[in-house]
Amino acid sequence: MAPEAVDLGFARVDVDREARQGLPEVVYGSGKTPEQVVGIVRTLLRHNDGPVLVTRVEPEVAEFVLAAVPDGVYDGGARLLVWRPAEPGGFGVVVASAGTADLPVAREAAAVAGAVGLGVTTVTDVGVAGLHRLLAEQERLSTADTVIVVAGMEGALASAIGGLVACPVVAVPTSTGYGAGLEGITALLAMHASCAAGITVVNIDSGFGAAMAAFRLARVVGRRTA
């Protein structure tokens, strides 16, 4: 019988998660040494079959890890390392972002979503201060199975898109902006207080969290349409 967790001393790798949730544990790279990342990635590759991801990886760490564990790919814009990416499935996610400064978070969302097998389209720079830019994308938005909305400052894009589409909307507040933006807290609170019904919110700057929420949605659709 396969072990449920492999204890590396500094980490207890949850190798059972693939069986339980359809995806191996995703590694949060920030604050781990390159050696720790290598150890965890090797364990996941050995004990699981699916995609292995490490988020928030700086370039120099990526270089070290890729040298030690072959066949991985690094996406610098998303700060993501991936081994064995999933084949793109039929579940379509649109990642819509409000401004140029929100792009790194949007890229993380898109790259993680792609690596776990979702189909990804990106729509950038559609902040509500220029509604015509948003409305020009209405058709593309309306075909999505899920929209991930990435917005900092006042986060109003989540409300606007929530009213335009019928599908699930996952809002990611970002820490862009300054002063009253409170490093993303204002956007997070505003998205919760939104007048658009049924939108949900993940942690500040967590493109990863939004992609995983979409992955959970895709699994249900997959199960129901199998």
Next chain:
Amino acid sequence: MAPEAVDLGFARVDVDREARQGLPEVVYGSGKTPEQVVGIVRTLLRHNDGPVLVTRVEPEVAEFVLAAVPDGVYDGGARLLVWRPAEPGGFGVVVASAGTADLPVAREAAAVAGAVGLGVTTVTDVGVAGLHRLLAEQERLSTADTVIVVAGMEGALASAIGGLVACPVVAVPTSTGYGAGLEGITALLAMHASCAAGITVVNIDSGFGAAMAAFRLARVVGRRTA
């Protein structure tokens, strides 16, 4: 051509929403006069075909409105008024709540979800301070298409369930508890900071918001399986 909105002076009823999002506008009852509620409900019933809901309705207001607009039903535990509820579909939602004090919010989530056609199961009093109560429900949780987690105080139930199930988890922080609970703010923040990947969060005490998030997902499944 049908109008997009009907202006009642005090409100501009979005009668186009049913076409746009698959469900008529849901009326937020709090702060509206009984007469205003009657006016909006009549407009929605006339211009749409689907279920009409009013949330956060006190009993005396419900009585007045039901007398004026026949064929509605009032659910006192959920403070919800419903006309023309949808037929239950095949999409299964489990509403899991942490403690007795969280029940009113859980009831709102369950009643709204039921009224818009989702299949609802409830699991109550499974707070993490008694993990065996939660684990005893693991099977029921694992069959859900979506789990709505309702928890106040420290909101830890969302993390625990997020790690147990593979389906979407929508967390509703509640304002139960006292002191450091900060009337739900602590639970809201804690749910966002959760170590469980891909759970999403709605506003404090918003059982309604969670149900609508589930409804959006059910629509995608419906569209994909049509």
Next chain:
Amino acid sequence: MAPEAVDLGFARVDVDREARQGLPEVVYGSGKTPEQVVGIVRTLLRHNDGPVLVTRVEPEVAEFVLAAVPDGVYDGGARLLVWRPAEPGGFGVVVASAGTADLPVAREAAAVAGAVGLGVTTVTDVGVAGLHRLLAEQERLSTADTVIVVAGMEGALASAIGGLVACPVVAVPTSTGYGAGLEGITALLAMHASCAAGITVVNIDSGFGAAMAAFRLARVVGRRTA
């Protein structure tokens, strides 16, 4: 020579303000006894020539004051008492509000603006969750000399209108909503963090403050076009 201030013991009425700023001191009614309001209003009527306003007046106080000081008018929806309202001038203000719950604040803004001589148009229930309702009013908005935007919850309407019109936009956050709305703090912060350039913000629920800001604008236009 006219006195600069009249000391009533409990208040020092700034009777010079009309000369200094073009409008007598406006009385903040909340927390004052009916007798105090009567005393201040009489002093202002005697020492000034322009409109005299008392804001935040409950109906029973209004009744008492009107009985003691004739020729005033009470607007219950705006909780405003007015004597000697100004003639409507050519400066056009549009008061746009996001939802039904924001109406009391919008009414205060409109009533104060009207009483000091501005031309007022109201546009209600144009929240960003239904953008078509907002866009349908674009022409009316574009003719305004100033738009006052009244919105609670996430306050996104300010950003949206800020991007649509070229004229000054004064945003009023309201304390409507619940939970993460933090009784208007979230909307206030969000309006400040807005991605729309050049919009300005006043205190929570201060329809009065927004109207006075518009009055200052109108005075400049008046002076420059005189």
Next chain:
Amino acid sequence: MAPEAVDLGFARVDVDREARQGLPEVVYGSGKTPEQVVGIVRTLLRHNDGPVLVTRVEPEVAEFVLAAVPDGVYDGGARLLVWRPAEPGGFGVVVASAGTADLPVAREAAAVAGAVGLGVTTVTDVGVAGLHRLLAEQERLSTADTVIVVAGMEGALASAIGGLVACPVVAVPTSTGYGAGLEGITALLAMHASCAAGITVVNIDSGFGAAMAAFRLARVVGRRTA
């Protein structure tokens, strides 16, 4: 027909804004690469006729951009890049600042206002702890069409000037000070809670926002006097 927006991949430049709001989109330089700034500026210069501005530009970025896009001017004190500045019009703005530490924000306000064609006068170091310094400037303040008040710490200057002048007052809280100043949050809240009626507030350190608010007003005056 002119395009509404030009998509550069990393940004969707709103080239229609000049037609819509009388001024091309202003570029927020912080967080953009020099290459991105060059791309956006070129697009704006090509598709619009008015002034092109980039705010929050560090000297080394400015040098790179000016080498690539000729005929621009860099104002280091205001961290502003400008191409095709507008001719000074008749609308007079006074930028009043409370202390030496508020000067960078005041300079941004003044430089942006000047670049978009407003007439600018500056009044520095008139904090309320030395009222005679403020009162000595009363005449200059009273001739303004708009006063921009730049103040950190407790932000009391906004209230004092709000009571002295009849024209619009736009308050800019700054992040100067320490401890209880909370990096500008205290000044922002205090300016909103001000006892002076009709003053409005923009985001912390946003000299740019205040200048744009003044520009909106100047446009109305211009339109009315045209």
Next chain:
Amino acid sequence: MAPEAVDLGFARVDVDREARQGLPEVVYGSGKTPEQVVGIVRTLLRHNDGPVLVTRVEPEVAEFVLAAVPDGVYDGGARLLVWRPAEPGGFGVVVASAGTADLPVAREAAAVAGAVGLGVTTVTDVGVAGLHRLLAEQERLSTADTVIVVAGMEGALASAIGGLVACPVVAVPTSTGYGAGLEGITALLAMHASCAAGITVVNIDSGFGAAMAAFRLARVVGRRTA
């Protein structure tokens, strides 16, 4: 030897404080039963010789206590009960308040200061939005031994007076105002962030605290001039 404290079961009355600090313990009336107040007051009257004060006393409680403990006086405006008030000494305190709503706190400061033997002058309604009202009182302020400044909203009066006078300035933030005033927190923070050097601050609405601070200073003067 006199006892240091008298234990009444519900309270341990610090009867030594008169010897230690020159004034018997002052009783905080809020939250105590009338019977508890009677017990503590009797103990203080018996074991000490100086003035005995109870703050924050509602009228009905005052009536009960005065019936049980004769020779006391109730000041309803200040909500203060006093027995054996001190003779007025030569130390002069000016209590300056910003608005009508600040009067109850100003009255508490003045009444407590008077009861412990300070000479009190009051200056009301001198908020900074009407600087001429404040400047008209400059002479009276300059003769004070200490100025107590009572102000809510943005609390700017403390900075202005701090710059006008050379004597100690004790600032009392009040909970008047609404919205961004945060029930006095904004004024408290703003007074701390003040640009006027050497002003000190006490708790929100604590007219009592300010009066006691002045009493401490008067004692030093008394000791030095004895």
Next chain:
Amino acid sequence: MAPEAVDLGFARVDVDREARQGLPEVVYGSGKTPEQVVGIVRTLLRHNDGPVLVTRVEPEVAEFVLAAVPDGVYDGGARLLVWRPAEPGGFGVVVASAGTADLPVAREAAAVAGAVGLGVTTVTDVGVAGLHRLLAEQERLSTADTVIVVAGMEGALASAIGGLVACPVVAVPTSTGYGAGLEGITALLAMHASCAAGITVVNIDSGFGAAMAAFRLARVVGRRTA
């Protein structure tokens, strides 16, 4: 007679604490110069007999101090310097941590507990998102005399363990995580709002504080079993 405190000019070393509380004063290394640390450590070693500890010591400081004061040991993972560690006693502490990022704080707790004579077992990476990992450790947890729970993000591990064990639980919130975690404030509040009865909390990242709380308990056990 031994002195109660030794004054080094920059510090007044509490050499009486060993007699009063069973352990010499523990030195907080952060913000002290190496020379100051040397001076305090020498004083403690001279005037006391028990273990001497310095927390939060960076490697370069440790090297300097160890060169000056022989016979000490530096634990880099815990940033702890120790002289004369206590013999391990029979009181058993389990230090359980939620994730890899919480390890430095867990190490400080374990190292301090060990140095003052407690028996320490560590259980790592048992966050509630993988309950089976936690439940697999239930037996080890149930034999503890005290469990120290180290967890950041939402801090849910404290509630879960609080419900599993009967012994004292001391929760240490950590500043790991980002965004809504608010650098440990969210975990601290959540642990206080916990639904598990009788768990207690120490300051953010204070592994030291938790170990000292356990030491206080061990002393009671020791005294009772002596």
Next chain:
Amino acid sequence: MAPEAVDLGFARVDVDREARQGLPEVVYGSGKTPEQVVGIVRTLLRHNDGPVLVTRVEPEVAEFVLAAVPDGVYDGGARLLVWRPAEPGGFGVVVASAGTADLPVAREAAAVAGAVGLGVTTVTDVGVAGLHRLLAEQERLSTADTVIVVAGMEGALASAIGGLVACPVVAVPTSTGYGAGLEGITALLAMHASCAAGITVVNIDSGFGAAMAAFRLARVVGRRTA
């Protein structure tokens, strides 16, 4: 085999807790109907052998419940209902409170501790503003096995006692005080930031939580001394 939990529909009573943690689940009375309390109490009495407690019970609810479930006792000062209180054991708890206003919380702590079998001594009104009152109790404090410190306002008593005694100190912040006390948040934060090593903190006003923490301590001592 005994059931782990009994499902009453509105609550799932954790009847296994007595076996797991040595004490039946304690019922939090606030927000439950009298009928719900009766149902839960009956279940606990039937399935367990130890003391049954209900906290936060108002007098009218207590009367109803006691009529339905005989042999209970109501302590009005502590708002506590108890059936089958434990025999007092040898573990001694001192409950020390800072002021009269903290008494209700201190009473809850004392009553709960007594009902679960701890020996309780109370020390009242020993706030740090009268250190001699505190020092007079030093001997009584030094004999305690645990000290529960109940203090609102600035919560300084926890630090002072933490430095005086060697045993465990559990601090309970209370919501007494006003203004800057922030309804207990200030005391909670201050107790965490305390300079006294090894004190622990429970939720605001949670006399119950502190008593349960002491119960956990007593169990360890009991087990070790058995």
Next chain:
Amino acid sequence: MAPEAVDLGFARVDVDREARQGLPEVVYGSGKTPEQVVGIVRTLLRHNDGPVLVTRVEPEVAEFVLAAVPDGVYDGGARLLVWRPAEPGGFGVVVASAGTADLPVAREAAAVAGAVGLGVTTVTDVGVAGLHRLLAEQERLSTADTVIVVAGMEGALASAIGGLVACPVVAVPTSTGYGAGLEGITALLAMHASCAAGITVVNIDSGFGAAMAAFRLARVVGRRTA
């Protein structure tokens, strides 16, 4: 006639302050260039007769300024530059600090107080966790004309000293500590919520502010005893 202010372009030096408040304007050095400091200091030395101070000066800036403006003295521990210090007068200030980390702020308070002519005594490391250290200084404290209390973390020292002495107590919260200390905010709030009557508070880390408050007190005493 002497000018009221001298305009240096970047600053408007308040040269009238010496006449108005008995001391030239004190220069806040942080954020000013060395050249600006030189310019202001020269202006003050020329137009005033009293001591000239610059606070928050880093060593390299001090060196530059002293080279340009002779006869000044730099106190590195207090980061203070002084020219023409006042003769020590008879007013005695005790600066008491809680821990070693509070020393820099205490030194600023002591150095500024000394430079403006107050008699200064320092008492260090008397935190309330070791009350005997504080009580050993009681005599020295009781002879003070004013006590400045410098304390971070929970700031409890202010309450303890406030209860021990009868003279004015000025509390300075410091930003020492970590986690729940919130960089001084907790100490500031706790000092305001203090149970000791009549203590006053200045801004976080503002040793300067406390010294200036003492200077104001000394002036009154001087005037009254002249």
